[in-house]
Amino acid sequence: MKKVEFLAAFEEVLEADPDTITESQKLADLDGWDSLTIMAFIAMVDEKFGMNIPPPEIVNAKTVGDLVVLLGDSISG
Amino acid sequence: MNISRVSLKGIASAVPEQIQTVGEDDNKFPDSNVIKIIENTGIRKRHIAQTGQCTSDLCFAASESLLAATGIDRATIDTLIFVSQTPDYVLPATSCCLHSRMGLKKSCAAFDVNLGCSGYVYGLWLASNLISCGSSYRVLLLAGDVMSSLTSSRDRSVSFLFGDAGTATLLERDENAPSMSFVLGTDGSGQQNLIVPAGGFRYPHSDKTGLQVEREGGNYRSDEDLYMNGPEIFSFTLKEVPTMVKSLCDNFDGVDAVVMHQANKFILEYLAKRLKIPEEKSILALENYGNTSSASIPLALTVALAQRLKTQSLQLLLAGFGVGYSWGAVRLHCGPLSIPDVVLLSKIDSANDS
Numbered sequence: 001m002k003k004v005e006f007l008a009a010f011e012e013v014l015e016a017d018p019d020t021i022t023e024s025q026k027l028a029d030l031d032g033w034d035s036l037t038i039m040a041f042i043a044m045v046d047e048k049f050g051m052n053i054p055p056p057e058i059v060n061a062k063t064v065g066d067l068v069v070l071l072g073d074s075i076s077g
Numbered sequence: 078m079n080i081s082r083v084s085l086k087g088i089a090s091a092v093p094e095q096i097q098t099v100g101e102d103d104n105k106f107p108d109s110n111v112i113k114i115i116e117n118t119g120i121r122k123r124h125i126a127q128t129g130q131c132t133s134d135l136c137f138a139a140s141e142s143l144l145a146a147t148g149i150d151r152a153t154i155d156t157l158i159f160v161s162q163t164p165d166y167v168l169p170a171t172s173c174c175l176h177s178r179m180g181l182k183k184s185c186a187a188f189d190v191n192l193g194c195s196g197y198v199y200g201l202w203l204a205s206n207l208i209s210c211g212s213s214y215r216v217l218l219l220a221g222d223v224m225s226s227l228t229s230s231r232d233r234s235v236s237f238l239f240g241d242a243g244t245a246t247l248l249e250r251d252e253n254a255p256s257m258s259f260v261l262g263t264d265g266s267g268q269q270n271l272i273v274p275a276g277g278f279r280y281p282h283s284d285k286t287g288l289q290v291e292r293e294g295g296n297y298r299s300d301e302d303l304y305m306n307g308p309e310i311f312s313f314t315l316k317e318v319p320t321m322v323k324s325l326c327d328n329f330d331g332v333d334a335v336v337m338h339q340a341n342k343f344i345l346e347y348l349a350k351r352l353k354i355p356e357e358k359s360i361l362a363l364e365n366y367g368n369t370s371s372a373s374i375p376l377a378l379t380v381a382l383a384q385r386l387k388t389q390s391l392q393l394l395l396a397g398f399g400v401g402y403s404w405g406a407v408r409l410h411c412g413p414l415s416i417p418d419v420v421l422l423s424k425i426d427s428a429n430d431s
Contacts, residue, residue, distance in 0.1 A: 032110075042315070052312055055312050058308065061307070
């Protein structure tokens, strides 16, 4: 998946407007980044990437870019 | 594993009369988006036990309703199994208290099983094994919890979720019954993610353990309250539940309904999507009851499938998963069953009966 597609999927998880999320944004500053949204993120990653990221790694992520790093090679430029 | 010569005869449920409506009667979080919570959990109201109303009161009411509906002589019950994580006492076993209250015969075996979300399937497995091997002819399986007594009303991760209920299921020997297929599992490494840490013997009750203090996300709870790590539980569910269900059926053509532990709507809908369970076969029955722990599968059967199960035989897939971690699923053919209306139990009824 391309990074831009990931960001669009992440916006859907957050119920945010399209093209409003960037990699540098802090997760703590995002409206609605709570445990329910983290579960929706886990579901999105499971569905689109077939991956099960350990929740502590998601909780410890500081920025949107940190989440991209967790997905490793599954995300390209 | 397959178990044969056992059939279900009936199922009954009882809930406390007292109702809490999400966001109206129990909104301690003015900043929380209650609409988002309702959309995710699918829960609008819960039946909540009043002080002094115990799991045994609810299971007793369900049992009496079931015995009346089936017309079964209680003297023919050989074994009583009580599945719960909210017993009446540290000891004796609540099953012994219920045995006396129900007036069962002295030669009836009675024991408790400490399991939650997976508990009903484990109870069916135990009961069916006892009957199939000839140890019992008729088993009364009680499953229920009053989880509201363990949840902090100031912890938003659990306070909107749990409701209280008690259920009774009657199983008996039937030489012609189709076999049931079970799959069970355990991973205790997840014990810390759904736990009431204090009040047992590892971390005994003290003045300190009952104090509610601020935790992650501005939630308040004590060490005697339930802690739930939602993302961890969901992650575990995705790892284990699809594999468990697939081991019992490749597709759902021959299955009439899938009843999973009613954890919350988000989890159930995602599992249904992931497993490709047809929407009309995936049962959601938590809008008016919440997550009722060990009671959630039988309660869902009596709420959402009562009309069909009273008149037809259905192929069901039941799956429980959660606290432990512990999980179990069964594929079984059952019905027509005796299913009386859900009993609404007032506190006065509980007190008078005890």
